[in-house]
Amino acid sequence: MLTRRTLLQASLSSAGLTLLPCSGALGLSNRLSTDLKGSDLIYLTPILSNGQESNCQAEIWYIWDGSDIYVCTDSGSWRVQAVANGLQEARIWVGDLGNWKRSNGKYKTLPAMDAHCSIVTDTAVHAMALEKFGNKYPFGWIKYGPIFRDGLASGARTLLKYHPVSA
Numbered sequence: 001m002l003t004r005r006t007l008l009q010a011s012l013s014s015a016g017l018t019l020l021p022c023s024g025a026l027g028l029s030n031r032l033s034t035d036l037k038g039s040d041l042i043y044l045t046p047i048l049s050n051g052q053e054s055n056c057q058a059e060i061w062y063i064w065d066g067s068d069i070y071v072c073t074d075s076g077s078w079r080v081q082a083v084a085n086g087l088q089e090a091r092i093w094v095g096d097l098g099n100w101k102r103s104n105g106k107y108k109t110l111p112a113m114d115a116h117c118s119i120v121t122d123t124a125v126h127a128m129a130l131e132k133f134g135n136k137y138p139f140g141w142i143k144y145g146p147i148f149r150d151g152l153a154s155g156a157r158t159l160l161k162y163h164p165v166s167a
Helices: 004-017 022-026 030-038 078-084 123-136 138-154
Strands: 042-046 058-060 069-074 089-094 112-120 157-166
Touching: 030 089, 042 069, 042 078, 069 078, 069 123, 069 138, 078 112, 078 157, 089 157, 112 123, 123 138, 123 157, 138 157
Parallel strands: none
Antiparallel strands: 042 058, 042 089, 069 157, 089 112, 112 157
16 A cells, blocks of 8 residues: 555655766666776767767866766867857767777777766866876876866866766
8 A cells, every 4th residue: 555654755765866876867888887987088079060070089088976077178179169169069988099090980989978068167176176187097197187286277277077968
């Protein structure tokens, strides 16, 4: 028999599911979720207004917080300019095959997702991302940590957030 108590418990349990990390909510494949946790690189490209991939593509360091991918890049880069010009959709491949040009397109065989990109200006999110970058890339962080930190503070670098929308 369905009682108010049972109904309330079920409702509260269902509400709690919305607090789970995005990978489960979006249905990202197990491989994609695992690769996001373990890969050193992602490959990304903006999606043009006609739905085609841009010719601007690159491999890049990133962090994954369980919901979003963050990239710290030069403020004059095509990644930032694309978002500033309204190209907020992107395609991301997860894995490490080295330089994208030398891979002869093999990176496009990696697990992929589409994502919505936005510029992050919140300094608390900057601090979280910088800490995660340092933990993920401890040796590279010796050189790039100050560049990322000082660049975000001066505006020379921009933190981009990619929120998965499909996998």
